[in-house]
Amino acid sequence: MHDVVIVGAGPVGLFLAGELALANCSVLVLEKDPQAASPFKALPLGMRGLNAGSVETFYRRGMLPRLLDASRADPRQVGAHPDAHEPPAPRDVSHFAGIRLDAADIDTGALPSRLPGPAMEGIMTSLEAVTGVLQERATALGARIVRGAPLEAVTQDDGDGVLARAGGHDYRARWLVGCDGGRSTVRRLAGFDFVGTEPLFTGYVARVTFDDPGKLEPGFNLTATGMYLRTPFEGHLGMMDFDGGAFDRSQPLTREHLQTVLRRISGTDVTLKEVHLASSFTDRAMQTSTYRNGRLLLAGDAAHIHSPLGGQGLNLAIGDAMNLGWKLAATLHGTAPHGLLDTYTTERHPVGAAILDWSRAQVATMKPGPNAPALQQLAHDLLRTIDGTTYVHRRTSGLAQYYDLGSDQPAVGFTAPDFRFGDSSHLGDLLRQGQGVALDFTVDQRLRETAARWKDRIRYVPGPVADDLGFGALLIRPDGVVAWAEGHAPGPETFQNAVTRWFGEPIA
Known part of the structure; x- marks a missing residue:
């Protein structure tokens, strides 16, 4: 019997596996896909943003140098100078509904106290880089990963165990954690409530060859009928079509369909010569009412889904794993105080709910309609102010995340400043x-x-x-x-x- 079976070998499952293995728990990870590699994890389609809070999490577990290397990120753009006495001003800030913001407008005095350290900024990376680093760590610490093992059934014993059937084999564990994504089998089999709002758009991400790329503007482009995005990666295309989510996974993603949608949204006669890879998604925003059912737990997209606007999904998932890992390990070792594991839901559920609302607010701002230009102009004006930019930075950087731990002390419930000691350690x-x-x-x-x-x-x-x-x-x-x-x-x-x-x- 294993201490924990984790279903899903994505970033949240692998991060959690590493946390539990670090605490000397026996961990088995079951993954339905037979291979770890996928073109949807590599650049450009696998491009993801890690905010400063997530980068700090990798730093605190000793994985930051490896992550920066795998992501081809410059350490000088992430950390403070070793001799710095004050933290550097933020160099980047996320967007809101496609509205880019100026980091120079952030009021650093309104942010939680920080000290200079190796992790000060977010980075752009890929799912391939993140999962590679996390898998390397988890297996080095003793976690076992079984691929090609889709979950078929899961039952809880009356006593102290869980039985999972996957890939035709039975696996027993004391606890099971579903980290198996937005269409979680664990969530469905265990009967977790999953409630929220239905989608307003079908989103597309694709790698294509344009016949006439000059007809499309670079960056975020909000139009009267939707949104399209061109990144610096050649042929990388994103779109939002406000069709109520009707097309998502309902029909093949043909070149003709993608070209029709792009022409309608962009208002051009742009031509797609070839579609190499493509996938669709929606802004459906759903969350389970609890993250625990007996000895079954959920983390990451298995517990909450939302649109990728603002790039908060991966960061939210990593936060779940970091919060859950030490609490579940203490419970397994018998050292946890009464109710410790329940704080996983009480702390993380409000964080997830806030991210879902953040996503909904962006979608509502971008939705086409007769009143849309007025709302978008209002949002643009507010976000051009210092208070507006600072507010977005607090909401998206991960550094102002707060858990209500019942204390009046201003620092309690926030991430700790990176204190530096006399031997230059942090x-x-x-x-x-x-x-x-x-x-x-x-x-x-x-x-x-x-x-x-x-x-x-x-x-x-x-x-x-x-x-x-x-x-x-x-x-x-x-x-x-x-x-x-x-x-x-x-x-x-x-x-x-x-x-x-x-x-x-x-x-x-």
Whole structure:
């Protein structure tokens, strides 16, 4: 019997497999596709954006150099200079409904506190690069991946196990996590409620050969009948056709159909000579009411789907895996406090719901109609202001993500600043093994003694840092979220309560 069976070897499944294997859990990943490689994962169709929060997550698990290499990204465009005393101003900001924003308009004073570190910006990458890095890590840590094994059935025992049948074989585990995408078999077989809104458009992404590419403008192009996108990749085309999602997966994606849609949306007589690859999607926005049903859990697109506008899907999935991994591992090892695993749903469900609404708002802004130009002009004007640009950056960068942990301390519930120590190491280096971290800048002996009782789950780090931002001590969860903080007069009793809340009872 395995500790965990994960269904789906995409980014969320592989990230979660690595997290659980890092915590010495036995992990089996079942994947229906026989091969890992796919032209839809490689550039240009597999192009994805990782926001700064996701890049920070890779950094905190020691995968950032490998990710940058696989993505062909310049480290100098991602991290701060090693000797920097202040974090650099953001160099990029996402779009909203195709409206590009100027990073110079971001009010950095309105953002959560940050410190210079190796992960400061988002990057453009591909599904091929991300899954390659994550698979390498998961298998190196001992996770097993079985391909060509589509899930056929899943049942929960009355006792403490789950039985999964896949590819004609039975697999038993203590827990099963569905990371098998928007059409999740786990979600369907387990009977999770999946509710939301129906689509307004059919979207297309394709690699084509144009006969006359000069007839199409580069970048996002919002028109009276939809939207088309041309990226710097030769022949890379995206479209949104507001047909109520009627065409998606209903008919073959022929050259003639794609050309007809493109001509109607672009208002040109552009000709497609050849279609090499193409796929369709919609803006259907759905979410399960809970991410857990007994010993079955969902993560990533299995738990929530939405349009790819703004590039939030991959980032949302990685956040699910980072949040779930350490909590499920603690539950398996018997160290988790009561209710810890339930916080996976209570913390991540609101994040997912907010992303779905963010997607819906963009679609509503882009939808053609007699009132559309007025709404689009209003959005354009608002997003040309400092407040508007800053708001979009907070919503899309991943750095302002917040969990309500019931504390009045401003830092609690946010990702921790990347404190730098005297030996030039950073907080991110301390999180690589997936443990909690107790930072004690005042070197309080009582706090040290308290932390020592949880030394199997928490790494205690005393001493000053380059900039303590006014904190005396912090407790940081394995996912990098601040769980507790105090000023320069830390209270060990409050610290002990926080540790017990998140890490269970101490060593006897």
